[in-house]
Amino acid sequence: MELAIKNKWISLGGSSTVTDLSGRDVLKVKGKIFSFTRKKFVTDLSENRLYTVRNKFFSLFGRKAFVIDPSGNKIVTVRKKLLSFRDKYFIESTLGDLVIDGNILGFNYNITLNGRSIGHISRRVSLRDSFVLSIDDRFDYALCTALVIAIDNVTDRRRNESY
Numbered sequence: 001m002e003l004a005i006k007n008k009w010i011s012l013g014g015s016s017t018v019t020d021l022s023g024r025d026v027l028k029v030k031g032k033i034f035s036f037t038r039k040k041f042v043t044d045l046s047e048n049r050l051y052t053v054r055n056k057f058f059s060l061f062g063r064k065a066f067v068i069d070p071s072g073n074k075i076v077t078v079r080k081k082l083l084s085f086r087d088k089y090f091i092e093s094t095l096g097d098l099v100i101d102g103n104i105l106g107f108n109y110n111i112t113l114n115g116r117s118i119g120h121i122s123r124r125v126s127l128r129d130s131f132v133l134s135i136d137d138r139f140d141y142a143l144c145t146a147l148v149i150a151i152d153n154v155t156d157r158r159r160n161e162s163y
Helices: 141-163
Strands: 002-007 015-020 025-029 040-045 050-053 065-069 076-082 085-094 096-101 108-113 116-124 130-135
Touching: 002 025, 002 141, 025 141, 050 130, 050 141, 065 141, 076 141, 108 141, 116 141, 130 141
Parallel strands: none
Antiparallel strands: 002 015, 002 130, 015 025, 025 040, 040 050, 050 065, 065 076, 076 085, 085 096, 096 108, 108 116, 116 130
16 A cells, blocks of 8 residues: 655644545544644544654653554654664564664655565655655554654654754
């Protein structure tokens, strides 16, 4: 399955659209307007919450984002590895050995679970953040969408703090 994830042009909370490549809506990502942790909700089209993504409020070294299931359990923690020639993320996961590894420019990432490739993320060059997620049909595409949003949150926060 291939999905296009694009930040909306105008959104106070940082919402995104998630469509298949033919342009049909698949999921919604709704950002919370006033949130110090950049909280975002991945929902189905009926707006049933599937996952919550939020940054850690305060972190001394490295930035973290969490993916939380509807029961409130943190199932994934994403932290960008510092001082690396590759874009590599430390992942703590209840799902198994989850690895997100990319090139130095941050435009392509591979997702592996327990040593098996389950997906690929391509960042598109545009005025707004835009990604294409290619995911194995046997894996949860909503969870992989939440991973993309978590990576985007970590990257945006690091970029904003460097100015």
